[in-house]
Amino acid sequence: MEERPQFSVGYEILSDDIGVVVLVGEIDIYSAPEFKEVLVSGIEGGARKVIVDLSEVTFIDSTALGVLVSGAKRVRPRNGNLDIVCTDENIIRIFEITGLDRIFGIYPSRGEAVKAAAP
Numbered sequence: 268m269e270e271r272p273q274f275s276v277g278y279e280i281l282s283d284d285i286g287v288v289v290l291v292g293e294i295d296i297y298s299a300p301e302f303k304e305v306l307v308s309g310i311e312g313g314a315r316k317v318i319v320d321l322s323e324v325t326f327i328d329s330t331a332l333g334v335l336v337s338g339a340k341r342v343r344p345r346n347g348n349l350d351i352v353c354t355d356e357n358i359i360r361i362f363e364i365t366g367l368d369r370i371f372g373i374y375p376s377r378g379e380a381v382k383a384a385a386p
C-alpha cells in the first residue's frame with residue numbers, strides 16, 4: 268500500500284475576527300475535506316478575516332482550490348475576506364493561471380497577511 272505524504276491542518280485565533288488556518292504537506296482530494304472542516308468551523312466561530320497559511324504546503328489540487336473559493340464565499344457576506352500566505356512559485360502560478368489571484372490576497376509572509384487583515 269502506498270503511504271500518504273504527511274498532512275496536517277491547524278487553526279489559530281489571532282483576534283476576535285482574525286483566524287489562521289495552517290496547512291502542512293499536500294492538499295488534495297484526500298486531505299481537502301479535513302481542510303474544509305477546519306476552515307468552515309473557523310468562519311462559523313466568528314472569523315471574518317481568514318488567513319490560509321500555505322507556506323509549508325508542497326502540493327495543491329483543484330479540490331483544495333474549491334475549498335478556498337467556498338471559504339471566500341462564506342466570509343464575503345460578513346464583510347470579510349480570505350487571504351493566502353504562499354512563497355512557492357508553482358503554487359502561486361496555479362492561482363495566477365486560474366485567475367484566483369484576483370480573488371485572494373496572496374502574501375509572502377504571515378506577518379504581511381496579518382497586517383493587511385488588521386483594521
